[in-house]
Structures are given as C-alpha cells and as structure tokens.
Amino acid sequence: MRLSIVGLVGVMGIFGVFGAGCSSEDVEAPGETDDGSAITSTDGTPLEFRFDAEVVASRDTTPKNAAIAQLEYLQGVLTTGARANAQFRFVDVTNVRERSEGAKKRINYSASVAVIYPAGARVPSTYKLAAPLDVTALGAFNEKYDGPCGRNEYGRETFWHDFNPAAPGCTLDADVHQMEARVRPHPLGTTDKYPEYDKIWADDSLDIVAVYGAISDTTDNDAGARDREAFLSKVERALTDATRTEEPRQPGILKHSVVTGKTRVAGQQRSVRLVAYFISEAASAGRAFMSSYAAETAKADFILYSGHSGLGKNIRALADATTPTRGKYQIAFFNGCQTFGYLGSQMHEARSELNGRASDPNGTKFLDVIVTALPAYAERLPTEQIMFDAMLEQTKGYGDLLRRFSGQQWTTHLTTVFGEDDNTFRP
Structure with missing residues (x-):
C-alpha cells in the first residue's frame, strides 16, 4: 500500500542468526543465468539469491506455485532483517524432484530470486533464509509464529509480511524450512539503459493512463486526489490547445478526466492524451472501471498506478487488467508499497504469448516495469511528473530518473526498473 515517498535507508539493522551470512568473502562475480529480466536500481543493489529448498504441498499444486507460496515469507524475512526485498513471484525453479506423501507431496527444488539490497550496505556472500515447510498448513504456521517471530501488522493471515526469524526469542522448529542463499550481483543488472523514447513517439503521440487510489478518504482533499489533480494540471499547462473533459461518474470510478493537446517534441508538433x-x-473497483482501464491501457505508452498496494491485491488486479497490444512498447509504474514483491509475471506472460515466445521469451521486449521494494510514502514532487518531463525531453536514462525520484521522497522507496536489458535507445 502507499502510505501517503525509490531508494533505501542506508543503515542496516542488527542481524541475528537469520540475516547476513556473516561471511567475509566478497560476492562472486556474475555469470550466466536463465532469468531473462534485467534490473536497475540506484538506491539499491540488484542481487541474485540462489538456494536449494524443500516444500510440502498438496498433490495438485505445481512446483512453481508451491515455491511462490513458500517464498512469500521472504518479504518479511528481508524487509525486517535487511530493509531489502525479493521478487519471489518471478522465482526461477529448477532441479525439481517430487515425492508423494499421502494427500500431499514433498518437493525439492533449486531457486533463483532477484533481490534489491540497500545501496551502501555491505553485501554478504551468503544469506540465511527461513520459510514455512508445509504450505498446506500456513494458518497453523502463522498462529504459532505470530508474536514470537514478528507480529502481524495487517492481520494474521498476512503474517508473511512481518515474519522475522531474527526476532529476539524466536525459536524455529521443524515446521520451518531453513536455507542458505548464495549471493552474487544480479547477472543482468544494468546502469546505462534508457526508456525507449523513440518507440513511445513512433506514432507522433504520447498516451498516458494514470490511476490514483484513495489514500485516506474519497474527498478532493485526499492525497491521491490531490496528486491526480496536480498531474492533470501539469500536463494541461505543458500543452497548446489543451482541453480537459470530465467523464460521467460510474460505479467504482470517483473521477475520470481526460486532457488532450499538442506539444513540440524533437522539432515536431505531436499529440498528448492523459486519462486520469x-x-x-483497484481490487474492488468493479466492471465499469476495469473495462475502461483495459481499453485505455491497450493504447497507452505510460501506465501509472499511485495508491495502496492492498498487500498486493490492487497491484495484481491492475496487472491482470492491463491490456497488451502486439508490438507496442509500454512503461508501467506501480507506485505503491513493496510492488517489487507483489507484482507477478502475468503482464510478461501475456506479452510473450502475444508477441511470440521466439522473439519475446520473457515478455520484456515491449515492456519496462518500475516498482518499489519498500513502503512508499508521499513525495515532494510526485514522480509521474518527472516521468512526463522525461518523455518530452528524451534525454534521461533510468539511472538519472531513479536518482531524481529518490530526491523527491521523504523516505526512500528503493525504486527499481526491470525488463530494460533489451532497450536500445540512446539520445
């Protein structure tokens, strides 16, 4: 969720038995990987955690889904232990071995997970992890460890958000699977990539879809409502012959505004359209909003969500409804709390299938995603305004943009871009 400010506080917590692996060796050099998603972060260090794991699941659960259910608890482990976070929903699962155990099965697997670690903090060569062994018994696990090993912030059913095996007095029994991850710089980490500005303007137009969720209430004074109005006003001021229209209110949509106009970009007069x-x-907005959003995102160049993550449900609802168009490049920015961990692979899978797995195997050829690894708070200058200026100027790379984002935050969000490794634009 968004708490009414991409980076991370450069101060490490005190690590207990679960945390940095207390090894003095440097992290190993990057090598080959099967993971096709590049990653950029300026306030954080992109890492790869590799480890062997074991999980008990129901017989009809796929190994990948069992691993995701188990590794969801890494969000609590890493945010409480290191102010870091893992992209566990994109876990690469290999070397799978399954063994039946009555109505359940035991799965052994090897995993590779992208992690964003605080910039400036010493990167360990190993990191101790812990997660539930049996994902069919998460209710019992949460009841047992909620309190001694962290305390739930949003309800016991979401204890994965707060699980802290390093908490004083925490004792882990056989129902906890303990792992040691091998840590190295992310093999596909980048520092010099740009948004594909040429693809954005290929049709001589810029189409933006911006969704603002209510932060505290649904009045015009709400932080989300104010940020929306500020973005509409900024875009309108930047355009000639600008017009703003207000669409009729529909169930689930509090406000729906459209700004259109012209601007000169690279010496040419071009069109801009913002739907806000x-x-x-988002998760409960209903059919009218989702239908409108799906239709608008099919032609959008830049898609923004600014609001509460809802512990992931709002992020996944919007990702599911975002419509890909064959061969169309898009930037999607999910500016809520911990969206790095909450976002699943559905957007990428849809694009890979649409564009052809041979040419777009990871669904990143026409998609860059901007996410936050930590809680996101209000910003001095909302970062979508920085993105809008960048699209008009066409000179700023992702590294520069992320640094500018960080400079506007009251507390750092550890913002990250992934999927940009195949970008070719240079100013």
Whole structure:
C-alpha cells in the first residue's frame, strides 16, 4: 500500500542468526543465468539469491506455485532483517524432484530470486533464509509464529509480511524450512539503459493512463486526489490547445478526466492524451472501471498506478487488467508499497504469448516495469511528473530518473526498473 515517498535507508539493522551470512568473502562475480529480466536500481543493489529448498504441498499444486507460496515469507524475512526485498513471484525453479506423501507431496527444488539490497550496505556472500515447510498448513504456521517471530501488522493471515526469524526469542522448529542463499550481483543488472523514447513517439503521440487510489478518504482533499489533480494540471499547462473533459461518474470510478493537446517534441508538433482516474480501491473497483482501464491501457505508452498496494491485491488486479497490444512498447509504474514483491509475471506472460515466445521469451521486449521494494510514502514532487518531463525531453536514462525520484521522497522507496536489458535507445 502507499502510505501517503525509490531508494533505501542506508543503515542496516542488527542481524541475528537469520540475516547476513556473516561471511567475509566478497560476492562472486556474475555469470550466466536463465532469468531473462534485467534490473536497475540506484538506491539499491540488484542481487541474485540462489538456494536449494524443500516444500510440502498438496498433490495438485505445481512446483512453481508451491515455491511462490513458500517464498512469500521472504518479504518479511528481508524487509525486517535487511530493509531489502525479493521478487519471489518471478522465482526461477529448477532441479525439481517430487515425492508423494499421502494427500500431499514433498518437493525439492533449486531457486533463483532477484533481490534489491540497500545501496551502501555491505553485501554478504551468503544469506540465511527461513520459510514455512508445509504450505498446506500456513494458518497453523502463522498462529504459532505470530508474536514470537514478528507480529502481524495487517492481520494474521498476512503474517508473511512481518515474519522475522531474527526476532529476539524466536525459536524455529521443524515446521520451518531453513536455507542458505548464495549471493552474487544480479547477472543482468544494468546502469546505462534508457526508456525507449523513440518507440513511445513512433506514432507522433504520447498516451498516458494514470490511476490514483484513495489514500485516506474519497474527498478532493485526499492525497491521491490531490496528486491526480496536480498531474492533470501539469500536463494541461505543458500543452497548446489543451482541453480537459470530465467523464460521467460510474460505479467504482470517483473521477475520470481526460486532457488532450499538442506539444513540440524533437522539432515536431505531436499529440498528448492523459486519462486520469480516481478510485477507492483497484481490487474492488468493479466492471465499469476495469473495462475502461483495459481499453485505455491497450493504447497507452505510460501506465501509472499511485495508491495502496492492498498487500498486493490492487497491484495484481491492475496487472491482470492491463491490456497488451502486439508490438507496442509500454512503461508501467506501480507506485505503491513493496510492488517489487507483489507484482507477478502475468503482464510478461501475456506479452510473450502475444508477441511470440521466439522473439519475446520473457515478455520484456515491449515492456519496462518500475516498482518499489519498500513502503512508499508521499513525495515532494510526485514522480509521474518527472516521468512526463522525461518523455518530452528524451534525454534521461533510468539511472538519472531513479536518482531524481529518490530526491523527491521523504523516505526512500528503493525504486527499481526491470525488463530494460533489451532497450536500445540512446539520445
């Protein structure tokens, strides 16, 4: 969720038995990997955690889904232990071995997970992890460890958000699977990539879809409503012959505004269109909003969500409804709390299938995603305004943009870009 400010506080917590692996060796050099998603972060260090794991699941659960259910607890482990986070929903699962155990099965697997670690903090060569062994018994696990090993912030059913095996007095029994991850710089980490500005303007137009979720209430004074109005006003001021229209209110849509106009970019007069919604909550916004959003995102160059993550449900609802168009490049920015961990692979899978797995195997050829690894708070200058200026100027790379984002935050969000490794634009 968004708490009413991409980077990380450069101060490490005190590590107990679960945390940095207490090894003095340097991390190993990058090598080959099967993971096709590049990653950029300026306030954080992109890492790869590799480890062997074991999980008990129901017989009809796929190994990948069992691993995701187990590794969801890494969010608590890493945010409490290191102010870091893992992209566990994109876990690469290999070397799978399954053994039946009655109505369940035991799965052994090897995993590779992208992690964003605080910039400036010493990177360990190993990192101790812990997660539930049996993902069919998470209710019992949460009841047992909620309190001694961290305390739930949003309800016991989401204890994965707060699980802290390093908490004083925490004792882990056989129902906890303990792992030691081997740590190295992310093999596909980048520092010099740019948004594909040429693809954005290939049709001589810029189409933006911006969704603002209510932060505290649904009035015009809400932080989300104010940020929406500020973005609409900024875009309108930047255009000639600008017009703003207000669409009729529909169930689930509090406000729906459209700004259109012209601007001169690279010596040419070009069109800009901004569609901006204000909603209470994405996951429950309903059919009218989702239908409108899906239609608008099919032609969008830049898609923004600014609001509460809802512990992931709002992020996944919007990702599911975002419509890909064959061969169309898009930037999607999910500016809520911990969206790095909450976002799944559905957007990428849809694009890979649409564009052909032979040419777009990872769904990144026409998609860059900007996410936050930590809680996101209000910003001095909302970062979508920085992105809008960048699209008009066409000179700033992702590294520069992320540094500018960080400079506007009251507390750092550890913002990250992934999927940009195949970008070719240079100013």
